[in-house]
Amino acid sequence: GGGGRPPPSTTTTTTTIVGGPEAALSLPFGDGHRQHVRLFQPRAAFAVVDAADLAASDDADHALDGASLLPAPDAIGTMIAPTDATGLSSPLSALKSKQRSTVLDEVWSLVDKYYLDQTFGGQDWNAVRDKYEDKLDLDRNDDAQTMKLATEMVKSLGDKYSRVLDRESYARIQKFDLIGVGATLMPDSDKRLTVGAPPVSGSAADLAGMKAGDFVTAVNGVPTEGRTAFDIIDQIGEDPNAGTVTMTVRTVGPDDxxxxxxxxxxxLKREFREIKDxxxxxxxxxxxxxxxxxxxRASEFNSLVKPRLEEAIRDLESRGANALVLDVRGNPGGAFQSAVEIAGLFVDDALATSVVDGNGVELPFRTSKGRVVADKSHPMAVWVDGRSASASEVLGGALRDNCRAVVMGDRSFGKGLIQAVYGLKNGGGLVLTVARYMTPAGTDIQGSGISPDIGGPKSPVPFVMSTDTSKVDFGDIKKRMSPPMCQAPMS
Structure with missing residues (x-):
């Protein structure tokens, strides 16, 4: 309903994050014991992915609702030297060493480190590793067989949003790439920005000879030292129409x-594959x-949504608009960080959402400072329905809980889980559920959705989505956005 939303009753925990300042934006965290805690290290390439689509379709264009692509930890793509199942450095047999160098083990290791459900669907994950490794025919060196086994292994988790992607599907996901050069960027353990996985085949990064493990020391002449993946995205976003981006790359040889x-x-030429506006x-x-x-209306959260939405708001206000309806009905989501960035067009330096990983470590995501373009005094409604999911819900929750908008329409889908997309060394990918999120007021919407403050106008024609705003009472909305009806949480 439209009643006041008091600040969350629980206290946000503060944790030391491996990678230091990066945490302030959005990354994997660490408690100093298990690297796996470093949940979200947004890679600059497609940074955070927040999703898979509503039905977890096998169609790669709908395989994510966004994150996001959510960046990855420090071990994406080619994994570190193999160890035994205990993680100790005891030597492995020749057979095990060979098994542990395959894409199957790469997928197993990513799930082991970053999967949200650390019971792995009630399975002994080490036993699962042995089970599928024993099925490998290493003499055949058959990538198709390896990917099939990796797919079966991930399906055993019972998570409809986690899946293995072949090369073609992984390439199509590039519509969520916010940089547009086909390279996955992320900090290593020393917080140096690296190419975390083999570049997408045929992409600008691939054609330029970038390799997994290369260091990116500057972007457009600005050093990357001490900066996060989101900082890089923001820098490039200052000129979203730029056709190229220049990266200073250092390749370290075995004797260096x-x-x-x-x-x-x-x-590097920026290309966004057949991305619709x-x-x-x-x-x-x-x-x-x-x-x-x-x-x-925003139909999805792809790499174009933020600049196009900013352009739309500026144009509408220049033409006298003093009330706004943002329609995300039927929008299944998209890049997680795009939802946070868009919230920053309306609210300044505010908590947009909190992300919680499998260890219960909580990481806040805040909107940018000084990026607001919409007049804060103008009433606003975010229009949702049962197909508005993930990044759409992140945005709706952020604006409502910060008293910047009301949510109008029908209860949203209720996808409060976040998926990361990891590049694999064979050119494929892994979409993996790595976290859940809460709204600024502490609401977990997984399975329940966001309840609207007010109902939305109904279409007189069945199954046709009305865009009629004539029944929207902006005077009432303005009251609902103001104290005492709305109290933004302390942030």
């Missing part, structure tokens, strides 16, 4: 010492009381 290696500047907008009404209603 620390900080040595082959350094070169690579001018997700935003449409118009002045919907000019009412006799002076209310000018701007209507904006």
């Amino acid at each position: 010492l620390a900080n040595e290696g082959y350094v070169r500047d690579l001018a 997700p935003v449409s907008y118009r002045i919907a009404e000019r009412r006799s009381d002076g209310t000018v209603v701007g209507y904006v």
Whole structure:
């Protein structure tokens, strides 16, 4: 309902995050004991992924609702030297060493480190590893067989959102790549920005000769030292229409010492594969009381949504709009960090959501400072329905709990889980549930969705989505956005 939303009753825990300052934005965390705690190290490439689609379709264009792509930990792509199942450094047999160098073991290790459910669906995960490794025919060196076994192993988790992607499906996911060069960037254990997985085949990064393990020391001439993946995305986002991005890359050879290696500047062409413009907008009404209603629809959270939405808001306000409807009905989500960035167009330096990993470690995501483009005094409604999911719910929850908008329409889908997308060394990928999120007021919407504050206008034609805003009471919305009806949580 539209009643006040008091600050959350639970206290957000503060933790020391492996990777230090990165945590302030959105990454995997660590408690100093298990690296796996470092949940979300957004990789610059497609940074955070927040999802898989509502039905967990096998169609790769719907395989994610976004995160996000959610970055990865420090061991994405090619894994470290094999160890035994206990994680100790005791020597392995020749057979086990060979098994532990396959994509199957790479997938097993990623699940072991980062999967949200640390009971692995009630399975002994080490026993699962042995079971599927014993099925490998190493003499055949058959990638198709390995991927089939990896797929079966991930399915054993019983998680409809986690899945293995072949090369083609992984390439299609690049519509969530916010940089557009096909490289997965992430900090290593020393917080140096690296290429974390083999670049997408045929991408600008691949054609330029970038390899997994290369260090990216500068982007467009700005050093990367001390900066996070989100910082890089924000930097590039300052000129979203730029056709190229220049990365200073250092390749370290086997005989090179620390900080040595082959350094070169690579001018990489940015390409966004057949990405549709997700935003449409118009002045919907000019009412006799002076209310000018701007209507904006966002169909998905792909790499174009933030700049296009910002452009739409600026244009609508320049044409006199003083009330806004943001329609995310039927929007299954998209890049997780896009939802956080879009929230920053409306609220300044505020808690947008909190992410919790499998160890219960909580990490806050905040909106940017100084990026608000919408007049804060203008009433706003976020229009949702039962197919609004994941990143759509992140955005709706962020704006509502910060008293910047009301949620209008029907209860949302209720997807409060976040998936990371990891590149594999054979060019495929792994989509893995790594965390859950809560709204700023501490609401866990998994399975229950966001309950609307007000009902939305109904279409007179069955199965046709109405965009009529004439029945929306913006005077009531303004009251609901203000104290005492709404109290933003302390952040």
